[in-house]
Amino acid sequence: LLREGLDLPEVALVIICDADKEGFLRSDTSLIQTIGRAARHVEGRVIMYADAVTGSMRRAIDETKRRREIQILHNTKHNITPKPISLNRKRNALLDVIRSNNQRNPDRSNSRNPKLASGRKKSSSRNPSADKPKLGFRDRSAAMGTIAILEETRPLNRRAATVALLMGRAKRHPHQTQGMRDAVAVFEEWMTLHKKKVAEMKAAEKERKRKEKVESKKKKTNTSRSSSSTRSRAKRRPARKGATSSTRSSSGPTENLDSNGGSPTDTSNGDVHR
Numbered sequence: 648l649l650r651e652g653l654d655l656p657e658v659a660l661v662i663i664c665d666a667d668k669e670g671f672l673r674s675d676t677s678l679i680q681t682i683g684r685a686a687r688h689v690e691g692r693v694i695m696y697a698d699a700v701t702g703s704m705r706r707a708i709d710e711t712k713r714r715r716e717i718q719i720l721h722n723t724k725h726n727i728t729p730k731p732i733s734l735n736r737k738r739n740a741l742l743d744v745i746r747s748n749n750q751r752n753p754d755r756s757n758s759r760n761p762k763l764a765s766g767r768k769k770s771s772s773r774n775p776s777a778d779k780p781k782l783g784f785r786d787r788s789a790a791m792g793t794i795a796i797l798e799e800t801r802p803l804n805r806r807a808a809t810v811a812l813l814m815g816r817a818k819r820h821p822h823q824t825q826g827m828r829d830a831v832a833v834f835e836e837w838m839t840l841h842k843k844k845v846a847e848m849k850a851a852e853k854e855r856k857r858k859e860k861v862e863s864k865k866k867k868t869n870t871s872r873s874s875s876s877t878r879s880r881a882k883r884r885p886a887r888k889g890a891t892s893s894t895r896s897s898s899g900p901t902e903n904l905d906s907n908g909g910s911p912t913d914t915s916n917g918d919v920h921r
Contacts, residue, residue, distance in 0.1 A: 656687045656731070660694070666704055667697035678707035689731050784817035786826030790833040807841055810834050 661684050666673060685691030783789045797806045814834040817827045
C-alpha cells in the first residue's frame with residue numbers, strides 16, 4: 648500500500664482503484680496520503696478509478712488543490728523553479744561525501760582494498776596484530792592459544808564443544824601437516840583433563856547433595872523427637888490440686904444419718920442424696 652513514509656522522487660504516477668469504496672483505506676486521509684506519494688515529482692499525476700465521486704474523494708481533491716496553490720505562491724514569491732532530482736546528481740553528491748571523509752581519515756580510505764591495507768601494515772613501524780596469539784589448529788602454539796582464550800571467555804560447558812569442533816576439523820583436513828597433528832594431540836590431552844575435571848565436579852556435587860539430604864533427615868528426626876517428648880511430658884504432668892482432693896474424698900465416701908433420723912447422706916462432695 649502506497650501510504651505515508653514512502654518518499655520516492657522517481658514516482659510519477661499513482662493509480663487508485665475502487666476509490667469510491669468508502670472505508671479505512673479509502674477515507675479522505677488515506678487518499679491524501681496515497682496522492683502525496685506522487686507529490687515529489689515535477690510531473691506527478693494521480694488517477695482514481697471510481698463509479699461516482701464520493702465525499703472522501705471530493706475532500707481529498709480539494710485539499711490537494713489547496714496545497715498546490717500554496718506551493719505555487721511560495722515558488723513565485725521566492726523565484727523557485729521546480730526541477731526533478733537526477734540520479735547522476737545523487738551519485739555525485741554521494742561520491743563527494745565519500746571523498747571528503749577519505750580526506751579527513753586517510754588511514755581508513757583504502758581499508759576495503761586488501762593490497763593497500765597489507766602494504767600499509769607492512770610499512771608501519773609496529774603491527775598490532777603481530778602481538779596477538781595464533782589461533783586455530785595450525786600448530787601446537789595455535790592450539791594452546793586457542794585453549795587459553797576459551798578458558799578465559801567461554802563457560803565450562805561450551806569449551807569442550809568448541810575444542811571438539813576444532814579437533815574434528817583438524818583431523819578431517821585434506822592437507823594435514825605435522826603441526827596439525829601436534830595441535831590434535833594438544834586438543835586430545837585437554838579433552839582428557841576436561842573430562843576428568845567434569846567428573847570430579849559431578850562427584851563433588853553429588854556428595855554435597857547427599858550431605859544435604861542427610862542433614863535434612865537429621866533435622867526431621869530431631870523435630871519429631873522433640874515433639875514426642877513434649878507430648879509425653881504433657882501426659883505425665885500431675886493433676887491440679889482441687890481435682891486431687893476431690894478424687895481422694897470421693898474414693899472413700901462416709902455415710903452420716905440425718906439429724907432428723909432420716910436416710911443416710913454422702914458428705915464427700917457436699918451433695919445430699921435422698
